[in-house]
Amino acid sequence: MRIDVLTYNIEGLPWPARRNRSGKLQEIGRRIAASRAAGQGPDIIVFQEVFSKSAVRAVEATGYHSITAGPGAKSRQSRNEDGALPGTRKALKGEIGPNFTSSGLVIASDFMMEKKAYRPFAKGSCAGFDCLSNKGALMASIVIPGMPGRLDVFTTHMQSQGASKVPVERHAAAHFRQTSELSRFVADEGVYDAPVIIAGDFNKRNSDARYYNFKRDLPLDNVHRHCLERPTECEVRQQWRPDEWRRVQDLQFFASGKTVTVRPVIAEGMFDGGSSGPVLSDHVGFRVIYEVNWTVEPAR
Helix, strand or coil: CEEEEEEEEEEECCCCCCCCCHHHHHHHHHHHHHHHHCCCCCCEEEEEEECCHHHHHHHHHCCCCEEEECCCCCCCCCCCCCCCCCCCCCHHHCCCCCCCECCCCEEEECCEEEEEEEEECCCCCCCHHHHHECCEEEEEEEECCCCCCCEEEEEEECCCCHHHCCCHHHHHHHHHHHHHHHHHHHHHHCCCCCCEEEEEECCCCCCHHHHHHHHHHCCCEEHHHHHHHCCCCCEECCCCCCCHHHCCCEEEEEECCCCEEEEEEEEEEECCCCCCCCCCCCCCEEEEEEEEEECCCCCC
């Protein structure tokens, strides 16, 4: 069968970080709902930056039956066991004080979610203005009718680079810590023999250090790279550079399970100004159609 997964950072930041976003957020919800009603909507959507009330309403307006969110603004972080980040903490950069917002993470699907879990990144695993949000990771084990076992879907929104407004050695160290914590979360909450998809805003654009550190801790296949290297197996419906896999923030990674294999067969943009809809966020949605296969034992 084929499974359709969209990752989309909807730029749902509250005022004063963003202004006049309610109209475009409402349009996002309306368009996804219309696509879903026509039988053309994604099977699974992972959202990032669902912070404001308008952003929450937009996600609810999509109409998906199963929706889970987290971590929340007050979700408890684990203790910092790695010491201080390089440099000094800056109160005016948001590094001292409570989290003002949730992680902004949501997973939505019409399939049943057998298990749901989230985990904030530990105290001290953020840098600069990113610390205003209780960033972390969210997962849902999704039951797909007809497919044996389940599909484990994870999403995250990781430490930014220049937008954090702190030196590179500080935000890079925070990203490395978050990568390690994401890896542990996947190992703790996932099932060893189940297929896995991890999609979200990884904030690794143009950073080989971030990318290869992530690849070491989470040895999954990158859809961008997979499709570029196998053009006869995966149809790309966007204009990609040969090194596109390291030029974008919004990525999807995948791994097959013990009995169920998964591979991307179509990759395309959504809300990118083309036929899939106008640009409604500072990110473009990244949509991947996966082919899922398993062996059926013959009946006696």
